[in-house]
Amino acid sequence: MKKKVTIQDIARKANVSKSTVSRVLNKTTPVEEKKATAVLAAMKQLNFRPNAFARGLAGGQSMTIGVVTQNIGSPFYDAVTQGVISALSATEYSPIFVDGQWNKEIEATSIRTLLNRQVDGLILIGGNLPANELKKLVESKPLVLVAQRLEGFEKNCLSVDNVEAGLKATQFLLDLGHREIAHIAGIPEHEDAIQRLNGYKTALQNAGIALNPKLLVDGNFSSQSGVLAVESLLARGVSFSAIFAANDEMACGARLALYRRGIRVPEDVSLIGFDNQPASAFMTPPLTTVAQPSREMGSAAAQIILQQIAGEEFQAPSFPVEIVVRESAIRRW
Amino acid sequence: MKKKVTIQDIARKANVSKSTVSRVLNKTTPVEEKKATAVLAAMKQLNFRPNAFARGLAGGQSMTIGVVTQNIGSPFYDAVTQGVISALSATEYSPIFVDGQWNKEIEATSIRTLLNRQVDGLILIGGNLPANELKKLVESKPLVLVAQRLEGFEKNCLSVDNVEAGLKATQFLLDLGHREIAHIAGIPEHEDAIQRLNGYKTALQNAGIALNPKLLVDGNFSSQSGVLAVESLLARGVSFSAIFAANDEMACGARLALYRRGIRVPEDVSLIGFDNQPASAFMTPPLTTVAQPSREMGSAAAQIILQQIAGEEFQAPSFPVEIVVRESAIRRW
DNA sequence: CTGTTAGCGCCTTCAC
């Protein structure tokens, strides 16, 4: 273990005061050219590494953004995370991640450790903290919510219009000629799931098609639940020519269940998912899906946090969705 | 913005000194029961939040573990990350992640910021820093390398035996009766890829089958490269009855390419991948693959780091691989 | 432009 080198050391070596060193380090005040280079030289020579803790303590800024993800490993959240990382990597700030695991308790304590670490801002990606907790947070720290709504703080919230997205997906199938369209919904309490379902209902209504409850199955966003959903559908004996799943993972599970029953996609039934996760393009057949601009949402989140920290005006933009047409749903019915 | 509450505040409120507060906070010295409860009460009432920076500065420990991942979003690395998170969540330490993006430069600067943040230990998951850099690191900080080897520091390295794994996968196909087995390799510079390829060669040799270079294609671990690999194979006009891909993503791409050509899996060609990523179980047909205990490796990494920090003896265990048999490769040839 | 002087919030001797 080598002893640490501090600005004191390099001050001595460059024959200046600590302050001057600090100044060249932060470019906060002009410094005489000559001294500056001497300082830089000393820093390099001694392999100086500013102590982030000391800086944070003294300056009051930690230069870190806390990011709470849910279940690292889920394609959508991963993509958002990527966006945050890349947007932040161009700045002085670095992100520190904790995993909320879709668990209220864990999420709360995770946020607490983040706060203890003096993060300068907080990005919550997904999550299900009660609104009053969130309000407390938003009032004390720069905050951005991704894929989550908070009454009265719309400008801190980043998400797509899930109703419209659900409507579009369903409409797409209707335009193909389908009349019997099943929907595999997400977690019933989940806002996104509810809205996508609403979009589905609205589209049907617009088309003058009565909603058939038998065509509605609850899932929980996992592949496994997609499998079960299709089996349940089949067990009910309803006929359907298309399925709209509330996310790609469930679509993937559904596809497997169909395969096992010898039902072909898209010849016998069309399938459309949601999220455009990377693997979807490589399913057999490739999955038609609704794309959210997740990466863009991640970098927007980073930007907005930075604006808040800087005390600037900010306003969360709204993000458009788009249907990515692939073979799983191209056959006219 | 509410003002921060410090141990000073709670000391006043509890009629004790800062030191006493510090003591109940860290349980470093016995404190009179009565005062202790008073302190605890005050902390709760004022919603006290110890400043991690101040603690780090004063105590010299940051209670954070730096984790360098490559390309968050890749199933294998994600799983390892999950393991780290869950193992660490049971301790006082929290992980801070940075993304190396498989880029030597980015990786180096990422590690630098981690070091600036005074992490108490470092876990590198994948990555391709030169050995001499790594040696410098391992000598100055507790370090664990996952899926990477470093001459002379085997006890800091966590990985499976990729030669044996490649051999097993190939052997599995041989046992099924296949003789013409293609291999889609990973990045040629990548140690894991090389070893898996070596395993493949060894298995063929053991079986007395001459290596056919036409059955060997280079990929780069991406789905896309799997597609290209199969097309290249087909263009060469070699006949093959099975494919061993060096990871699941390439297997996925390969499967898509086969599908496009109307080649059935497993009826015409058997397919086996590597990593057992979650989506593999839901491919059509489900993918046979080689499973690495990635989560376990992650938590082992966390454990070993902690042991190093504590100054204890430590020794990286070795991890077994196992073939997960699914429909993509079950047909005897 | 530059050196000096105070802390930032906490932990850690050290005497009591």
Next chain:
DNA sequence: GTGAAGGCGCTAACAG
């Protein structure tokens, strides 16, 4: 057991 004092490394006024 407990309080007082010093310092971790750095930034932020302050005078010059």
